[in-house]
Amino acid sequence: MKSSVGLHHVTAVARDPQKNIDFYQQVLGQRLIKTTVNFDDPGTYHLYYGDWLGSPGTILTFFPWQHVKPGVLGNGETSALSYQIDPQSISFWQARLKQFGFMPGKIESRFESEVIPFQDPEGMRLELVTTPSPAPVTVWKDGPVPPESAIFGFDGVSLWVDEVESTATLLTQVLGYQFIGQAGQRYRYAAPEKNAGTIVDLIHRPTGSRGQFGAGSIHHIAFRAKDTEHQLALRDLVLQHGIGVTEVINRSYFKSIYFRVPAGILFEIATDQPGFSIDEKTEELGQRLCLPPWFEDRRDQIEALLPPIRRTVEPVYK
Numbered sequence: 001m002k003s004s005v006g007l008h009h010v011t012a013v014a015r016d017p018q019k020n021i022d023f024y025q026q027v028l029g030q031r032l033i034k035t036t037v038n039f040d041d042p043g044t045y046h047l048y049y050g051d052w053l054g055s056p057g058t059i060l061t062f063f064p065w066q067h068v069k070p071g072v073l074g075n076g077e078t079s080a081l082s083y084q085i086d087p088q089s090i091s092f093w094q095a096r097l098k099q100f101g102f103m104p105g106k107i108e109s110r111f112e113s114e115v116i117p118f119q120d121p122e123g124m125r126l127e128l129v130t131t132p133s134p135a136p137v138t139v140w141k142d143g144p145v146p147p148e149s150a151i152f153g154f155d156g157v158s159l160w161v162d163e164v165e166s167t168a169t170l171l172t173q174v175l176g177y178q179f180i181g182q183a184g185q186r187y188r189y190a191a192p193e194k195n196a197g198t199i200v201d202l203i204h205r206p207t208g209s210r211g212q213f214g215a216g217s218i219h220h221i222a223f224r225a226k227d228t229e230h231q232l233a234l235r236d237l238v239l240q241h242g243i244g245v246t247e248v249i250n251r252s253y254f255k256s257i258y259f260r261v262p263a264g265i266l267f268e269i270a271t272d273q274p275g276f277s278i279d280e281k282t283e284e285l286g287q288r289l290c291l292p293p294w295f296e297d298r299r300d301q302i303e304a305l306l307p308p309i310r311r312t313v314e315p316v317y318k
């Protein structure tokens with residue numbers, strides 16, 4: 001059995017789409033690589049950010065639900081998303097986050113790295129993790145952040161769990177992850193390849209309360225499948241572990257299956273193909289509203305429901 005080679009994407013909840021774009025694209029320098037709608041709720045945007053190409057392991061997506069209450073982080077949720085940075089960009093990022101009013105927390109040491117914790121405009125926890133040799137991604141050269149200080153792809157995610165064992169079993173026996181080590185309540189697992197987004201940390205909180213889903217919550221995390229055959233093989237393994245899993249769902253840019261792990265977190269397995277260039281040229285990614293073919297005949301109606309957004313980078317962020 002071939003393992004998953006890391007995270008494909010992470011999906012979270014925001015409220016205001018413009019604040020979301022201004023923060024992820026303009027402050028963090030993550031390129032808006034797809035503007036579409038939530039396929040299950042086409043009156044809501046689905047915004048995708050990533051490297052220049054929208055490579056797996058760099059893709060963070062949001063549903064901006066304008067009337068959702070703020071979430072309260074707790075057990076059964078993904079508690080943080082971390083990105084890789086060069087160790088020499090620490091002071092650049094501390095200064096940049098402060099400059100735009102996002103106060104970074106105290107630097108933490110974690111395994112071999114230093115970590116800058118901070119929060120996005122909805123309170124979602126993010127981390128920049130120093131990585132001496134970050135996994136290669138295609139940095140946005142003309143973006144708001146100078147390429148030498150750019151954020152690379154994901155480092156990984158942290159999950160808050162009541163107990164470690166059941167999620168650890170799925171990571172190692174279904175997704176092919178390996179146990180790397182333990183530091184305090186943090187149990188680290190990693191995909192056995194050098195890609196962006198290979199780390200999953202399980203944070204053991206035996207007495208922690210459950211989370212309340214809302215703005216700033218991470219909705220699900222998606223792992224990579226090489227192709228549909230690989231995805232179906234992984235699906236069989238999930239079923240063999242007694243976990244219910246969806247049929248394959250067409251998300252236009254990838255195909256997905258979903259299952260909820262016993263610890264409460266929603267996992268997805270998404271195919272690398274066909275990717276984000278199926279309906280836009282690379283240079284134009286994200287610049288127009290893309291709809292899947294089955295919504296095209298309702299485009300006018302859908303566009304009228306969506307709030308206007310500004311995608312261009314303002315000089316103040318350069």
Ligand code: ZN
Pocket residue numbers: 009011220222256268
């Ligand atoms: Zn997803």
